[in-house]
Amino acid sequence: MKENFDTICAPSTPLKESGIAVIRISGPSALKIAEKVFEANKKIEPEKAIRGKIKISGIEDRAILLYFKEPNSYTGEDVVELQIHGNPLLVRKVIDALIHNGCRLAEPGEFTKRAFLNGKMDLIQAEAVARLISAKSERALKVASRIRNGELSERILELRENLLKLLVLTEGSIEFPDDVEVHYEEIIEGMKRVRDAIRCLIERGEEGRRIFEGYKVVITGKPNVGKSTLFNKFLGFERAIVSPYPGTTRDYIDSVIFLDGREMRFYDTAGLRSSFEPVEEKGIEIAKRLKEESDLIILLFDGSEPPNDDDINLIKSVKENSIPVLNKIDKGIKEEWERMGMNFFKVSALTGKGIEELKKEIAKRLSSELEDEIFITEMRHLNLLEEAEKELEFALESPGNLELLAESLRFVNRKLEELLGITTDEVIDEIFKNFCVGK
Incomplete structure (x- = not known):
């Protein structure tokens, strides 16, 4: 059932410098109030773009008005959209003039709330509007x-x-x-x-969370195997500090990248080793926690050095959501790794060799069999x-x-x-x- 509301207004575009700004007005007096600040070149008709001028406080600016007669509008009420030049000061002046002539400044989400209350959408659809606006992938x-x-x-x-x-x-x-x-x-x-x-x-529901919050991809391994270099290579710029000294990364660093239309948050974590240094030990604890919470683990090894007991223990921890990766292939791979019989991805984080193939494998691992389903x-x-x-x-x-x-x-x-x-x-x-x- 249609509700009886007052007339509201608000900018529908960000309040910053831009080519065009849009101001939305909704309610029973939308057109009447709009005509007090907008001088049309011809008769205003529904669903037609009307050229004219904004005339307020000695300011004249060319503008376009769009009028949607209820119920054929976003809110189900009479709606007017004013397209003006995107100067924040001009937008504020137009909003002030609309309020002076009888509008009220809209509350957050009030246009969509009115659409819901007027039967233009149900609550699930209304919530999806916010998701549609904020979607990053x-x-x-x-x-x-x-x-x-x-x-x-x-x-x-x-x-x-x-x-x-x-x-x-x-x-x-x-x-x-x-x-x-x-x-x-x-x-x-x-x-x-x-x-x-x-x-x-x-x-x-869990897949829905990943779609909107991003998939967690954690790069883990011993110190000095090239985790930060690989992290930077994925990003395409230097985000993490790269150092030849073990234990440089003591906290995690994270950043978002997009692969195959999906948002993924990559984490560069502290090297896994025994440490008596409290700050580094705390970083190692965080790395282990992130590893448990991740959607995918990139378990990185230094292929240019023969595997030791720590490497063997890490290999034993490989789970279904892990990709074992041999790094530093530009220095050559030790035969001991080849004899292990594991299906390692082989890359050089320094030169970029094998990185594109690894990216494809990450996207493949995180692709869902439910691509056409609703979440x-x-x-x-x-x-x-x-x-x-x-x-x-x-x-x-x-x-x-x-x-x-x-x-x-x-x-x-x-x-x-x-x-x-x-x-x-x-x-x-x-x-x-x-x-x-x-x-």
């Missing part, structure tokens, strides 16, 4: 776009529809036991299907789905009472409703306050 952009276009919402609506059918069967069996056939097995099997579908979405990207979504899955699991572990099954189904339905935004004002306010002003 091609993959993140694609996932956010699909969620904004309603693909995740469709999955949740389908789950809710199936759930409500089960609830009708259950409550019918409770209310009219003598007139309605009890569909007990059908209810149990249906609950299992809903649980499995929710579980599948939950399992993709859970918000902790709010994940928490609600986990609550729903836990409730269904509990109900299925102790079946036999139709009233308890019906209560579990109602609980899960409430969680799906909250996910879609059929929920309380407090939750809605908390979500939209994290948006940027102008959106």
Whole structure:
């Protein structure tokens, strides 16, 4: 149902010098207020670009006005967008003039909040707008776009529809036991299907986190095997200090790079060795922790020196998410490494030989078999789905009472409703306050 709101305004582009700045106005008086600061060259018509001038406080500047008549706008209300030259002082003056003529400065996320409240999108789609704006990789952009276009919402609506059918069967069996056939097995099997579908979405939550926060790639190994040199080679510039002295890197250094459309955060860590120096020992502890938290480990060895006991112990620690790499091949590889029978990647971080092949292997290892699937990207979504899955699991572990099954189904339905935004004002306010002003 359409809400009754006042008229708001805000810049929709960053408040800094640029070729063009956009100011958005939304509400019942949007066009009326806009016409007090904008002088059009011709009659203003919906969805047509109108040339004219901004005229305020003795300032005249050429501008373009776009008018979207409700409900055919982003917010579902009358919306006006003013395109002016991107001088921050001019933008502020236009905003001040709009406020003077009856607008209110929009709160963070208020345009999208109005779109949600006016039925232009559900809460899942509204949250995806923020993800769409902040996406740093091609993959993140694609996932956010699909969620904004309603693909995740469709999955949740389908789950809710199936759930409500089960609830009708259950409550019918409770209310009219003598007139309605009890569909007990059908209810149990249906609950299992809903649980499995929710579980599948939950399992993709970790991949959703990686897509938007970046994959963690940790470079680890003994001191002086070339970790910092390799780190710098990946970045394409010198970020870490390179030194011939062991123990130079005492804390971790991290930086983001993009491989195959994915955001990856690479970590250069302290060399793994026994140390009696407290600062270095702390760095080694951090390196071990990052190694455990990583999505991928690049385990680096110095191929120009024969392996010792420390190398052997590190090789024994190789996990499925590790890529063992022999560095310094420009100096030659000792035969002992070849005799180990391991599938090492061979590179020279100094000359760059083998680096492109290693990058391809990293991208391949971190590619998902679920490329075309939709992912859970918000902790709010994940928490609600986990609550729903836990409730269904509990109900299925102790079946036999139709009233308890019906209560579990109602609980899960409430969680799906909250996910879609059929929920309380407090939750809605908390979500939209994290948006940027102008959106």
